[in-house]
Amino acid sequence: MKMKLTRENVIRWAPALVLLGLVVLFTAINPAFLSQRNLARIALAATPPMMVALGVTFIIVMGSIDLSMEGAVSLCAVLFCLLFLKLGGSLGAGAWLAIPAILLCGAFFGWLTGMVHVRLQIPSFMASLAMGFVGTGAAVLVTGGDIVRIDDDVFRALLTWRILGFPLMVHIAVLLVLLAWFIQNHTTLGRNFYAVGGGEELAHASGVNVRRVRLAGFALAGVFYAIAAIFQVARLGQAESVTGANLMFIAITSVVVGGVALWGGIGGVLNAVVGVLIVNVIGNGMVVIGLPNYLQDGLLGVLVIVAVVLSTDRRLVSFAK
Amino acid sequence: MTMQRIKPHLPWITLLVLTAMVGVVDPNFLRPANLLSLAGDIVPLFIMALGLTFAIYIGGIDLSVQSMANMITVIASIYLASLGAWVAVLCIAAGFGLGMVSGFLTTRLCVPSFISTLAVGGVCFSIAQWLSGNRALNMDAEQRNAVFGWMIGHTGIVPNELFLAAALLALCLFIERRTILGRVLKAVGAGEPAAKASGIDVGRYKMLAFAISGALAAIAGLLFSVKLSGGAPTIANGFLLPAIVAVLVGGTPLTGGVGGVLNTLIGTLIVAVIRASMLYLGVEATQQQMLFGLVLIGAIALTIDRSKLRTVK
Numbered sequence: 001m002k003m004k005l006t007r008e009n010v011i012r013w014a015p016a017l018v019l020l021g022l023v024v025l026f027t028a029i030n031p032a033f034l035s036q037r038n039l040a041r042i043a044l045a046a047t048p049p050m051m052v053a054l055g056v057t058f059i060i061v062m063g064s065i066d067l068s069m070e071g072a073v074s075l076c077a078v079l080f081c082l083l084f085l086k087l088g089g090s091l092g093a094g095a096w097l098a099i100p101a102i103l104l105c106g107a108f109f110g111w112l113t114g115m116v117h118v119r120l121q122i123p124s125f126m127a128s129l130a131m132g133f134v135g136t137g138a139a140v141l142v143t144g145g146d147i148v149r150i151d152d153d154v155f156r157a158l159l160t161w162r163i164l165g166f167p168l169m170v171h172i173a174v175l176l177v178l179l180a181w182f183i184q185n186h187t188t189l190g191r192n193f194y195a196v197g198g199g200e201e202l203a204h205a206s207g208v209n210v211r212r213v214r215l216a217g218f219a220l221a222g223v224f225y226a227i228a229a230i231f232q233v234a235r236l237g238q239a240e241s242v243t244g245a246n247l248m249f250i251a252i253t254s255v256v257v258g259g260v261a262l263w264g265g266i267g268g269v270l271n272a273v274v275g276v277l278i279v280n281v282i283g284n285g286m287v288v289i290g291l292p293n294y295l296q297d298g299l300l301g302v303l304v305i306v307a308v309v310l311s312t313d314r315r316l317v318s319f320a321k
Numbered sequence: 322m323t324m325q326r327i328k329p330h331l332p333w334i335t336l337l338v339l340t341a342m343v344g345v346v347d348p349n350f351l352r353p354a355n356l357l358s359l360a361g362d363i364v365p366l367f368i369m370a371l372g373l374t375f376a377i378y379i380g381g382i383d384l385s386v387q388s389m390a391n392m393i394t395v396i397a398s399i400y401l402a403s404l405g406a407w408v409a410v411l412c413i414a415a416g417f418g419l420g421m422v423s424g425f426l427t428t429r430l431c432v433p434s435f436i437s438t439l440a441v442g443g444v445c446f447s448i449a450q451w452l453s454g455n456r457a458l459n460m461d462a463e464q465r466n467a468v469f470g471w472m473i474g475h476t477g478i479v480p481n482e483l484f485l486a487a488a489l490l491a492l493c494l495f496i497e498r499r500t501i502l503g504r505v506l507k508a509v510g511a512g513e514p515a516a517k518a519s520g521i522d523v524g525r526y527k528m529l530a531f532a533i534s535g536a537l538a539a540i541a542g543l544l545f546s547v548k549l550s551g552g553a554p555t556i557a558n559g560f561l562l563p564a565i566v567a568v569l570v571g572g573t574p575l576t577g578g579v580g581g582v583l584n585t586l587i588g589t590l591i592v593a594v595i596r597a598s599m600l601y602l603g604v605e606a607t608q609q610q611m612l613f614g615l616v617l618i619g620a621i622a623l624t625i626d627r628s629k630l631r632t633v634k
Contacts, residue, residue: 071614120622125575129562130617137611144607249384249439262433294455298447301440308432 063264071135110222361480372537380577393542420535
C-alpha cells in the first residue's frame with residue numbers, strides 16, 4: 001500500500017515527525033547529541049517512564065485516567081527491595097522470586113484501584129489519586145522513611161551489562177513494548193479497551209462486560225508500574241517512598257504528546273512510545289545544547305504544547321476539556 | 322427523606338460528622354479559637370481551590386495553580402520594595418494573564434487542559450527560577466506590615482485571612498450565581514456541544530474560567546508570601562493535590578456542571594479536619610499519608626453525587 005501525503009496521514013505521523021525534527025534540531029546544534037553514549041543515556045532515562053506510560057495508555061484508551069502510578073511504583077519498588085533482601089539478596093540465590101511476586105503485587109494494587117473505581121462508582125481520576133496517596137503512604141509505612149539498598153551484581157546487570165552499547169534493561173523494555181503492542185492489537189482484552197473507550201454504552205450493549213474490562217485494565221497497568229519499579233531499582237540501586245515521584249506528569253504528558261486522546265479510544269502503545277521519546281529527547285537535548293537550568297521546565301512546556309498542537313486534528317476535535 | 326434528597330447535603334454532613342468525631346476524642350479541638358486558627362491556616366489552600374473550582378466546573382483542570390503561586394511569591398517579594406501596594410495588581414494581572422494563556426491553548430488550539438495548564442505551570446516555574454536566581458527571597462518586614470499587614474493580623478480572635486477568604490468567596494459566589502459568565506460556565510460543564518449549539522461563544526467564557534483560576538492562584542500566592550514574609554520558586558509545593566482534593570471532596574466532580582464554590586468551601590474544610598484530626602488522634606507520621614488516602618476514598622464515595630453522571634469514567 002502506497003502512503004499518500006494526505007492531511008490524515010500527516011497528522012497521524014505528526015508525533016513521529018516532531019520526534020525526528022527534534023533529533024535533527026538538537027544534532028544540528030550539538031552533534032554529540034547523536035553519539036552512541038548520549039543515545040544510551042536517553043534510552044536509559046526513558047525506560048522507567050516508558051513502562052509507566054505503557055500501563056497508563058491502556059487506561060487512557062478506555063477513556064479513564066490513572067494517577068496512582070507514583071504511589072504504585074514507590075510501593076512496588078520498596079516491597080521489591082525488602083523481599084529481594086529477605087530472599088537472600090542475590091538473584092542467583094532465590095531472590096529472583098521477588099520479581100514475579102512484585103508483578104503480582106503490582107497487579108493487585110492496580111486491581112484494587114480498579115475496584116475502588118468500579119465498585120464504589122468513583123471516577124477514576126479521584127479513585128486513582130486517592131490510591132496514589134495510599135501507595136505512597138504504604139511505602140512510607142513499610143520503610144519508616146528509610147532508604148532500602150540493593151547491591152547484587154547479577155541484578156544490577158540490568159544496568160551494567162551493555163549489549164550493542166545499550167543497557168540490558170533497555171532491550172527488555174523493547175520486548176515489553178512489543179508485548180504491550182501484542183496485548184493491544186491481538187487479544188480480546190486489548191480490543192475491548194478500544195470498545196469501552198469508543199463508547200461505553202455501545203460496548204455494554206454489544207455484550208462487553210465493561211466492569212471486568214476496566215478491572216483488567218487497571219490490573220494490567222499495575223503490572224507495568226511494577227516493572228517500572230523494578231527498572232527504577234535497577235537504575236538507582238535503591239528504593240524509598242519517593243522512588244516514583246514525578247513519574248505521573250511525565251508519563252501522562254508523554255502519552256498525550258504521542259497522540260493518545262485523553263477522552264479515549266484514539267491512539268495506542270506506539271503513540272506512547274513516541275511520546276516518551278519526544279519528552280526525553282527534549283529533556284536531554286536541552287542539557288546537551290547547554291541551556292541554563294531555569295529555562296528547561298518552561299521550554300519543555302512550550303515544546304510539549306507545540307507537539308500536541310501539531311498532532312491534533314482540529315477538524316475532528318470539536319472542543320477540548 | 323429519600324437517599325436522592327439527602328445526597329446533595331452529604332458534603333456538609335460529612336464535615337459535621339468528622340468534626341464531631343474529632344471533638345469527641347479531644348474536646349479541645351472544638352474550642353472556637355482553635356477552630357478559627359485552623360480555618361485561618363488553610364486560607365491560601367482555600368483560595369487556590371476556589372479558583373480551581375472554575376476550571377473543574379467546566380470539565381477541565383488547572384494544574385498550574387501551584388507553580389503560579391510559587392511564581393507570585395517570588396514576584397511579590399522582589400517588587401514589593403519598588404511598587405508598594407501596586408505589587409498586588411501586578412500579581413493578580415500576571416495570574417489572570419497566564420490563566421488566559423492556558424485558556425487560549427485549551428479552547429483555540431484544542432490542547433487538553435491537563436497538558437496546557439501543566440505546560441503553563443512549567444513556564445511559571447522557569448520564570449520563578451529566573452527571577453529569583455533559585456534563591457529564597459525575603460520581604461522587608463516593615464514594608465510588608467505597612468502594605469499587607471491587614472491580611473495576616475487578628476481582629477478579636479478571628480484571623481484576618483478569614484475576611485479575605487469570605488470576600489473572595491462572596492465574589493466567586495456572585496460570579497457563579499448572578500452573572501452571565503456563571504450561567505454559561507454551568508451550561509458548558511453540563512454539556513459543551515449543547516451550549517455551543519445555543520449560540521454561546523463558549524471559548525471566550527472558558528478562557529475567562531481559566532483566567533479566574535489563575536488570578537485566584539495568584540492571590541493565594543500573594544497571601545502565602547505575605548504570611549511567610551518571602552518567596553521561593555518551590556515554596557508552595559505540595560499544594561496542588563490537596564487543592565484538587567478539596568474541590569473534589571466538596572462534590573464538584575471532574576465531569577463538570579455540578580457543584581460550585583460553596584462545595585469547595587466545605588471540601589477544603591473537610592481536608593483541613595482530616596489533616597488536623599491526625600494530630601489530635603495521635604496518628605504516627607509514617608501512617609498519616611496512607612490514612613489520608615483511605616479516608617479520602619471514603620469521603621469521596623460518600624459525597625459524590627452520581628445522579629448526574631451518565632457513565633463513571
